[in-house]
Structure formats: structure tokens, C-alpha cells
Amino acid sequence: MKITLSVIKADIGGFPGHSQVHQKCMDVAGESLSKSDLLIDYRVMHCGDDLELIMTHQKGVDNKEIHKLAWNTFLEATKVSKELKLYGAGQDLLSDSFSGNVKGMGPGVAEMEFEERKSEPVIVFMADKTEPGAWNMPLYKIFADPFNTAGLVIDPSMHDGFVFEVHDVIDHKKVEFHTPEELYDLLVLIGATDRYCIKSVKTKKGEIGAVSSTQRLNLMAGKYVGKDDPVCVVRAQHGLPALGEVLEPFSFPHLVKGWMRGSHQGPLMPVNFKDAHPTRFDGPPRVIAAGFQLANGKIVGPADLFDDPAFDYARTKANYVADYMRRHGPFEPHRLPLSEMEYTTLPHVMDKLKERFKPIE
Ligand code: 13P
Ligand code: 13P
Ligand code: MG
Ligand code: MG
Numbered sequence: 001m002k003i004t005l006s007v008i009k010a011d012i013g014g015f016p017g018h019s020q021v022h023q024k025c026m027d028v029a030g031e032s033l034s035k036s037d038l039l040i041d042y043r044v045m046h047c048g049d050d051l052e053l054i055m056t057h058q059k060g061v062d063n064k065e066i067h068k069l070a071w072n073t074f075l076e077a078t079k080v081s082k083e084l085k086l087y088g089a090g091q092d093l094l095s096d097s098f099s100g101n102v103k104g105m106g107p108g109v110a111e112m113e114f115e116e117r118k119s120e121p122v123i124v125f126m127a128d129k130t131e132p133g134a135w136n137m138p139l140y141k142i143f144a145d146p147f148n149t150a151g152l153v154i155d156p157s158m159h160d161g162f163v164f165e166v167h168d169v170i171d172h173k174k175v176e177f178h179t180p181e182e183l184y185d186l187l188v189l190i191g192a193t194d195r196y197c198i199k200s201v202k203t204k205k206g207e208i209g210a211v212s213s214t215q216r217l218n219l220m221a222g223k224y225v226g227k228d229d230p231v232c233v234v235r236a237q238h239g240l241p242a243l244g245e246v247l248e249p250f251s252f253p254h255l256v257k258g259w260m261r262g263s264h265q266g267p268l269m270p271v272n273f274k275d276a277h278p279t280r281f282d283g284p285p286r287v288i289a290a291g292f293q294l295a296n297g298k299i300v301g302p303a304d305l306f307d308d309p310a311f312d313y314a315r316t317k318a319n320y321v322a323d324y325m326r327r328h329g330p331f332e333p334h335r336l337p338l339s340e341m342e343y344t345t346l347p348h349v350m351d352k353l354k355e356r357f358k359p360i361e
Helices: 023-034 064-083 132-144 183-190 217-221 243-251 309-326 346-356
Strands: 002-010 041-047 050-057 108-115 120-128 162-168 173-179 196-203 208-212 231-235 255-258 264-267 286-295 298-304
Touching: 002 064, 002 120, 002 231, 023 041, 023 050, 023 064, 041 120, 041 286, 041 298, 050 064, 050 120, 050 286, 050 298, 108 208, 108 231, 120 132, 120 243, 132 162, 132 183, 132 196, 132 208, 132 231, 132 243, 132 255, 162 183, 173 183, 183 196, 243 286, 243 309, 264 309
Parallel strands: none
Antiparallel strands: 002 050, 002 108, 041 050, 120 231, 120 286, 162 173, 162 196, 196 208, 208 231, 255 264, 286 298
């Protein structure tokens, strides 16, 4: 049975500030999806101030009806945000009218179509206060690093390696790399996380393993709106990395871009659902992992996968690193370099200083 799993998300207003989604917005989003006969099943979740729609259906990826349903659901939730005067109501909805596909209109999208296996474990990662490049290091580790994923060494069905599709989000180009043969070429690009983002990973036989949202909100809007706060879907087991191999990279809270005003570097902290509300300096950036089994398209779950003491050490470390970074205040590398502040409000402040510059003799 061919199933499409669509995860479409948007910030439709925060409660309070940019910290979380109000329960009423979640309820309205659920009602909107429940009325549709397009879906097999759905879940409504949030990570921080981002509303996450997790949907299964049989219409394939980039389907107009599914995208319209998501768009209308965001509009319904935005109505509630406006009534309650929540912060940045409708923040990520960059247009007033739907054009057939939510890509380029603000929301983040990660979709995959696959033949449902005998058992189909999937993990939906959802992050707040960061950008799509945040997935580069974990996806690399999951599918290409034998020190993370034992299966690359010991499982004959994974030993051949994987194919990574990388997007240049500035020039709108894509390129594929085969691993392990082209590991070093892959790393040349994906280390530059604000420009090159891993869009998908497939087995060499073409089975989809992972897909991420690569929408860059500020590049689309041409100004600072908010951060992209990306999602990433990974299938696990049976020729793909085991559930624990998929989660393992998050035991290291790597530095990502985002945090306060989308302008800072900070550690990506893995948290349980209940703690998915960034507060300290609007952060630190966080990620949740919702584990599901699919049964004929029906969604079994979610399981709260980072709700595990095994990730306590990563959280402690993230807090330590967050504190260390914070002590730099407005100094780089806590604050992003000027080249990446282009889409923030900083250039407006710089404009005011322009006239005061004089040539050095
Ligand atoms: P079980 O023996 O519990 O099924 O686990 C197998 C496995 O591969 C764990 O990574
Ligand atoms: P969001 O991208 O999550 O809305 O956060 C924006 C922000 O400016 C946080 O300080
Ligand atoms: Mg927000
Ligand atoms: Mg957000």
C-alpha cells in the first residue's frame, strides 16, 4: 500500500511571544483536519511556536488538495491567534491567497511517498528557533557515519551506503552525492549550513529514508520574518538505520543558527514534548522527536522519544554551552556574522550610521 506522509508546519502566532502555540489554535487545527475526507489520519503537534500538521494520505507529494487543506488549516488557526491577539499572528503565511502549493508561501514542508513495509517505524523531528541546515549534521551521522550507525558496518542491507540530495537554497540548485564514496565532497557543502541543506536521503535502490523541509523563510520574504524552524522525517529499521541510530546524533547538542531574533548561534537541545517551549533568550533552540508506527496509513503514536534520561546529559551540556555562548552578548560567534544578518533588522541600524563614516587618511 503506497502511503504519503506529509508534515507541513507554520508559525501562525505565538503564546506568549515566540514561545509556544496556544491550545485553542491546536484544537481549531485538529477540527479543520478532521472535517477533511482527503486524509487517512493526522496528528496536530507543536514545537515552540510552530504548529505542526502530520498527515497520511494516498495523494502523493506536492498534492494541491493536501497543500490547500494545510493552508486553510493555518488560516483557521490564525483567526484564533488574531482573536487572542497572540504574537505574530499568521507570521509565516507570506501571501493572502493560495497558489496551489504551500512551498514558497511561508510554511515548511517535508513529504515522502513509500510502499508501507511490514512494519513502518517513522520519526518526525520538529525544531524551533533554528534553520533547515540544523539537520545536516544529524542526517550525515545517521546515514553516513559508522561511529554513529553500527548498521553501516554490520548490516549487509545498509553496507552499500546511501544517496544524499543537497539543495543550494540561495541558487536553487540541487546535487546528489553517493556515500561512502563521496563523503568528502558531501562534507565540503553541508558544513555550510545556511546555504546547503540535505533535502533527502535514499538507499542506493531508491528507497526513501529521510526528507527535510528546506524552506528559508527570510530568503522568501526578503526580510526578517522569523526563523524557518524546520522539520525532518526519518524512516527506521529494516535496511534503514535503527530507531536508536536515528536518535543517537542528538546526544550531542551541536551549535545551530537561530535562537534570539534568528540572529545567534546556540546548541540544539533535545527535549520532551512538554519542554518544547523556548524561553531563555527565546531559546536555546530545541528539537523534539515524535515516534510513530504506521498501520495501513493509520498513525500509531506519537511516542515522545527524547523523554528519556539517556538524553539528560545532552540537555545538561546544551545548558552549559548555552550559558557559555550567552556570555558573549552581542559579540560573534554568538551573534551571527554580518553576512548572515542581512535579513534581520540590523541593516536598518547600520543605515543610520552610514553618514558618520569618514575616510582614513
Ligand atoms: P531487539 O532484539 O530488541 O529486536 O533489537 C534489535 C536491534 O537491532 C536493536 O537495534
Ligand atoms: P520564531 O522564528 O520561532 O517565530 O522566533 C522568532 C524570534 O525572533 C525569536 O526571538
Ligand atoms: Mg514566532
Ligand atoms: Mg518558531
